[in-house]
């Protein structure tokens with residue numbers, strides 16, 4: 259049976275997922291999108307050949323509704339969807355903080371809801387999507403969600419109680435690496451390298467390190483030790499990182515992201 263999937267609130271993450279689904283072989287004809295602005299709707303129609311519809315129409319026509327609005331817009335979207343969403347539709351939410359219970363309470367009794375935390379590398383099929391079932395979602399609903407998000411990267415099932423932590427790690431994670439690259443590029447400039455060269459050097463170092471982390475099976479400590487020669491350059495840098503409390507700063511940063519995800523659960527921001 260052909261499944262129709264609608265992305266509701268097709269902004270940054272919604273478009274990243276949509277583009278990935280098309281690369282993974284979904285037919286544009288089986289995909290619907292909703293937006294708040296008509297110029298954005300036309301942009302998506304022209305770029306992907308998908309049909310922009312209203313939220314109410316998406317609820318009526320799609321088998322699976324992927325909610326990709328900001329947490330603060332979720333209450334309003336669900337109020338709009340509730341009168342049109344039959345309880346046999348699968349509702350998948352990608353919003354940080356919003357619980358499956360928040361969604362279940364606002365839709366028809368028994369509606370299956372799955373919560374997913376993806377990340378922007380779904381744009382390059384290297385996403386990490388963390389998946390939890392709501393109280394009415396069956397293993398088939400979870401498997402269908404995995405099929406959608408698995409086309410654009412890895413998936414992992416976790417209990418919903420771990421979603422806020424996963425949001426802090428993999429949902430926001432790409433931003434931390436971009437921040438580090440930005441800072442290290444500045445350092446390269448301080449050391450006298452042209453900006454473009456500094457950028458290329460650190461990006462390739464990041465890609466090499468990431469591939470080794472993924473493919474070598476080695477613990478990060480072991481990989482770092484292999485770079486750190488006695489009385490060499492690396493240990494001089496590591497001492498400065500420890501002196502400046504970078505490890506503690508990262509732990510505090512991820513804890514703050516986890517807490518912010520929890521606070522978004524109210525849908526009020």
Ligand SMILES: NC(=O)C1=CN([C@@H]2O[C@H](COP(=O)(O)OP(=O)(O)OC[C@H]3O[C@@H](n4cnc5c(N)ncnc54)[C@H](OP(=O)(O)O)[C@@H]3O)[C@@H](O)[C@H]2O)C=CC1
Nearest residue numbers: 267268269270271293294326327328329331352353354376
């Ligand atoms: N960005 C990321 O890396 C990740 C984001 N997420 C989650 O994804 C969600 C979206 O984030 P992001 O893509 O960054 O945000 P965006 O603002 O880019 O996308 C949200 C989109 O939803 C649209 N929108 C809002 N209300 C409605 C509505 N009632 N009907 C139709 N469209 C609507 C907005 O329109 P308008 O443009 O007019 O505001 C906007 O285009 C958030 O809940 C976030 O927590 C999850 C994982 C990673």
Ligand SMILES: O=C(O)[C@@H]1CCC=N1
Nearest residue numbers: 353354425429430431
């Ligand atoms: O910053 C945010 O709130 C969203 C959720 C995870 C990544 N971006």
